[in-house]
Every structure is written in structure tokens, then in C-alpha cells.
Amino acid sequence: MTARVSRRVAVIGGGSGGVIATRFLKRAGHRPTLFEAGDDFGGVWADKPMNDVVYKNLNTNLPTVVMQSPDLDFEPGLPSYINKPQLGAYIKRYAHAFGVAPFSKFKAPVTRVSRASGDAGKSRKWEVTWRCDGSEATETFDAVLVANGHYQEPYMPPIPGQAEWLAADSGRSLVHSRDYDDPDEFRQASVLVVGGRSSGVDISRELRGVAKWVYVLEKKCAAPLTHEGEAVTHVPLGTRLSTDGRLRYGEGEGQLVIGPPVDRVVLATGYVYSFPFLDEEDLGMTFSGRRAVTPLYLHLMHAVHPTLGFVGIQLAVPCPIPFFECQALYLAEAWARPDGEHLESAEDRFAWVEQRLAAVSASGREQDLHYTSSFASSAWAYMRELARAVHAARSPTSGGESWLERPDWEARLATVEEVYNDRGARYPKLPWHEDAYRRCEYSVDWASGSWQVDTSKAGLCEAKPSR
Incomplete structure (x- = not known):
């Protein structure tokens, strides 16, 4: 069996992506430190977000049983479609349920990430600088995971x-x-x-x-x-x-x-990617003012510097928290292997990036690079691909802490997909169609994989005639 490596990992962002990544890194034996600019977990869903982009009356457009981790239900009594405070509270509860808080620094915005100098400039380590109590501090890490979201700079x-x-x-x-x-x-x-x-x-x-x-x-x-x-x-x-x-x-x-x-x-045209703490030229990346980030293998890791990872880059994600859990599981396992023994070869990484960029170039739509429905397999197939790659390296166990580490993980994911597809069939197609889908109530029995939808409060989801 391949010896496992424990790395010091800087996680940037305390929203759902960063919280989930820290949980899975810790689970894989790494030593993560989460840096959050605000004073609590939640990202844009926090009570006092650093980046307040959620409008007052927003309710989620995905039901809770699709958004949540199969490992942690939302609080009982909530409707299937919830508001900002309810989702923010769930992210905070997730962080505490899986022991993320002791590994976290708050009011600690990261200002710079750079490759640490070493022999011939080939060091695999990273220097991370952040603000703390009016001054700056810098530490060296073996890997960096970026999870600061993509709602900073409007397109x-x-x-x-x-x-x-x-x-x-x-x-x-x-x-x-x-x-x-x-x-x-x-x-x-x-x-x-x-x-x-x-x-x-x-x-x-x-x-x-x-x-x-x-x-x-x-x-x-x-x-x-x-x-x-x-x-x-x-x-x-x-x-x-x-x-x-x-x-x-x-x-x-x-x-x-x-x-x-x-x-x-x-x-309502979306956002461009923004990572002000990364030096594009030094890292051979492009993202500033763009709707794409390159060169990322599987939307997850830098193709040349694979210890620089990203969670949550993609757009139109059908089930955010399970999706991020699959990404975090993959990165945590990839980084647990000795240098040179990654889950993929450098050639595979470069070939995947080139193929994806060629498809986007043909479409003429830069933003398609990270849309889950564009060119490559569906989001569901992508999640299965990540989990299967990890399971090929180490078999799932019946006593695993995460649903992704148990033998029935595919059945659980299939249940989430079924509910998502049911919601999609009810989603209004035009702005004047009734918003009745948000009055549907879903319930799931994760053990059996069965689910139900109560439409008694939804009425008819039919459009009125148009001219």
C-alpha cells in the first residue's frame, strides 16, 4: 500500500466550500488552516457577510434535500426552500458538527499566495500572507486550497x-x-x-x-x-x-x-473570477476580469502546480454541498499521496485542459469552460468520476465518516439526482409562470433511498396563455 502523506494546507474562505474542504482534509490526515475574512462561517450566507450579494427576499431555488450533505440534515421543521439565514445557519452547523472550528482563523483575510523560494526555485511549498490585528503574518504551507467563491466582481x-x-x-x-x-x-x-x-x-x-x-x-x-x-x-x-x-x-x-x-x-449577468491574492503571471494562470480560470485540471487543481487546488469554481451546480464534498474528497486523497504519485499523471492533466479549452474555443463562449452542462459529462457523472477515482485508490468502508466513503454512496447520490430532476420538471420556464415549485415539500429516507414530494400547497404549475 502506498504510504500516505500529511500536508499543511491553507484553505482560503469560510463559506460552504472552505468548510467542506477543511472537513475532508482533516479526515484524510492533513493539517488544514482555514482563513476567513469575516467573523464567522457562511460566506455570502453569513449573518454579517464580507460580501453582501444576497438580496432581501431570496429563497433558495433548490430544495434542502438536494442542497444538504447526506451526512447532515437541515433542522426539522424547515420548508424545502429556505432563506438566507436558514442556509447560513446550516453551514455554521456543518462546520461545528465536523470539527472545523478549531482549525479556523477569523478576521484573517489572505492578501498574498506565492510559491516559496527553494532550490533552483522549484520548491513545492507555498507562502501564505494574511492580515491579522492590523499587521501581516506569513506562514509556509505544503498546499493551498482556494474556496473564496465567485461573487466578488460583477460581469x-x-x-x-x-x-x-x-x-x-x-x-x-x-x-x-x-x-x-x-x-x-x-x-x-x-x-x-x-x-x-x-x-x-x-x-x-x-x-x-x-x-x-x-x-x-x-x-x-x-x-x-x-x-x-x-x-x-x-x-x-x-x-x-x-x-x-x-x-x-x-x-x-x-x-x-x-x-x-x-x-x-x-x-443579472453573473460574475468574473477574482483571486486578488494570486499572481497570474507567476503561476502561469489567466482569470482576472475573465469568466474562466486556466489551467485547471478537472476544475480542481493547477495543471502545473497540483498542490494549488480550487473548490467551487464551477457554475450551475445542481447540488452544491454534495458537489463540493466530492471535490474535497478528491483533493484530500490526491494530496495524501507522495509527490509524483498523484491520482493522475501530469500528461493526463495537460491533455484534459487542452481538450476542454479546445471545446470552449469552438463554442466562442468563454464562460462555458466551467458550466457543468457544457461539453463534458453532466455534473452527476463528474461527481461519480471524482469519487470513483478515490475509491480506486482506497476502498470505501462501511464505517466511513462521510457518505462518500461508504459502499452505498452511489445510491445516495442517485437519490439526490432523482429529487433534483423532479424539481427541474416543476421549475417555471418563463418569468411570468407561477413560482409554485417552491411550495413543494420534499422528504427523503437516506437509508432506503426513497423520497416523497408533497404538492398539496403548490397548486397547478401551468403557464397562462401568451401572445
Whole structure:
């Protein structure tokens, strides 16, 4: 049997990714130190987050039995779709349930991560610098795991006609969804929401009935469509703002979109990656101002410097906590092996990165690099791939602390996938469809793999006719 190695690992971030990573690193025999800039666990879901991007009325769009670890249920009595304080409390409870707190430093923002100098500059160690009580401290670690999330820097693509539209009227405004909080701030305004993923759909639905009119611009729309009896219009990519506030689409001067002039714009367009403590040039990486991070093998580890790892890079993750647990399990096992005996060869890492980059280049969409549904296997297959690689190195045991270390781990993951697919079938497809899916209540018996959904409070999830 290959001898196992215990490494000192710096974990950056005390949200769900960092907490989970610390648990699994500790479990694998490593010596982690978690650095959190705030004063508690939770990341953006904390009571007093350092990066406050969660709007006031947000409820999760995934049920608790999909989000949670199969090792730790949410508190009894909670609805399936919960709010920010309830999710923040779960992350904190997870940290304490699995002994993460003694390995954590709070109010300790990391300011710099660099390769430690060594013989011919080839040292495998890392120097990590953080602020503490008004001064800086630096320590050397064997590995670094980055889990600071990706909600720091908003991605703000220009809308055709945006500059002229803003200049024509000082009363107009454009904000990113990270600065959106309360629909009442948009009362009786005509609002253009740009983006059709989770935040865009939620915000447009909140504004419906509060704003004078809501336009939703996103790629799934082929032509303008106004819902019967509602002041909500779906508009396609390429729709442009005019100086008079009206929306136009099509060639030349374009056709007018039915509805009043736009006076507010909300960009629900996501974020670019931000790791201000990493030196791109020194590490041979690209990420600043980008919607992709390279070169990462399996979205997890630097292809050249494999002791630099990342948890939570991917987008559109279907079951965040189990997903992060699979990633953390893989990194913890990879780093427990002696240098040169990784779970994968350097050639495999480089080949995977090149193949992925080639696929993204062909699509012309940089952001596809880390979308779980783009090009490669599904998120579920990816999770199984990571867990199986670990199990090939060491067999799962009946007494393992983690569900991923027990023989029935695949059955448990299959249960999560089934519930997620049921939720997906109920998810509204257009901004004016009813939000009834959040009134469905799920329950799971993890031992048997059986689950139930109570739809008695949901009513009908049908759309009204459109014109």
C-alpha cells in the first residue's frame, strides 16, 4: 500500500466550500488552516457577510434535500426552500458538527499566495500572507486550497445603445444584481432585466406587479413575447436601448417592442473570477476580469502546480454541498499521496485542459469552460468520476465518516439526482409562470433511498396563455 502523506494546507474562505474542504482534509490526515475574512462561517450566507450579494427576499431555488450533505440534515421543521439565514445557519452547523472550528482563523483575510523560494526555485511549498490585528503574518504551507467563491466582481457586458440611453436622461440608472435588494426600489419604474438564469428569473418575478413594466432580455427568447394580462415582455439577444427609452430589435432601425420606455436596467449577468491574492503571471494562470480560470485540471487543481487546488469554481451546480464534498474528497486523497504519485499523471492533466479549452474555443463562449452542462459529462457523472477515482485508490468502508466513503454512496447520490430532476420538471420556464415549485415539500429516507414530494400547497404549475 502506498504510504500516505500529511500536508499543511491553507484553505482560503469560510463559506460552504472552505468548510467542506477543511472537513475532508482533516479526515484524510492533513493539517488544514482555514482563513476567513469575516467573523464567522457562511460566506455570502453569513449573518454579517464580507460580501453582501444576497438580496432581501431570496429563497433558495433548490430544495434542502438536494442542497444538504447526506451526512447532515437541515433542522426539522424547515420548508424545502429556505432563506438566507436558514442556509447560513446550516453551514455554521456543518462546520461545528465536523470539527472545523478549531482549525479556523477569523478576521484573517489572505492578501498574498506565492510559491516559496527553494532550490533552483522549484520548491513545492507555498507562502501564505494574511492580515491579522492590523499587521501581516506569513506562514509556509505544503498546499493551498482556494474556496473564496465567485461573487466578488460583477460581469457587466454593455447592452447595445446603453451609453446613449444613459446620457439622454439623468434619471435613468443601471445596476448589477449584486446591488439589487428590494423590489420596492423599482416601484412604478419600467425595468429591463438582463439575464435569464436564476437571479434574472427571480428578480423579474419579484418586480412583476411592483414595477410599471418588466422586460426580460435573455438568450432563450427568439422574438419579443408579452404575457397576456401582464406587464411583462420577454425580449431576445440583440435588443437595443434607444435614447427615447424604447426597446428595438431586428436589422436597421429595428422594430419597436411593445411597452413603455425603459428607465431602469438590472444586469443579472453573473460574475468574473477574482483571486486578488494570486499572481497570474507567476503561476502561469489567466482569470482576472475573465469568466474562466486556466489551467485547471478537472476544475480542481493547477495543471502545473497540483498542490494549488480550487473548490467551487464551477457554475450551475445542481447540488452544491454534495458537489463540493466530492471535490474535497478528491483533493484530500490526491494530496495524501507522495509527490509524483498523484491520482493522475501530469500528461493526463495537460491533455484534459487542452481538450476542454479546445471545446470552449469552438463554442466562442468563454464562460462555458466551467458550466457543468457544457461539453463534458453532466455534473452527476463528474461527481461519480471524482469519487470513483478515490475509491480506486482506497476502498470505501462501511464505517466511513462521510457518505462518500461508504459502499452505498452511489445510491445516495442517485437519490439526490432523482429529487433534483423532479424539481427541474416543476421549475417555471418563463418569468411570468407561477413560482409554485417552491411550495413543494420534499422528504427523503437516506437509508432506503426513497423520497416523497408533497404538492398539496403548490397548486397547478401551468403557464397562462401568451401572445
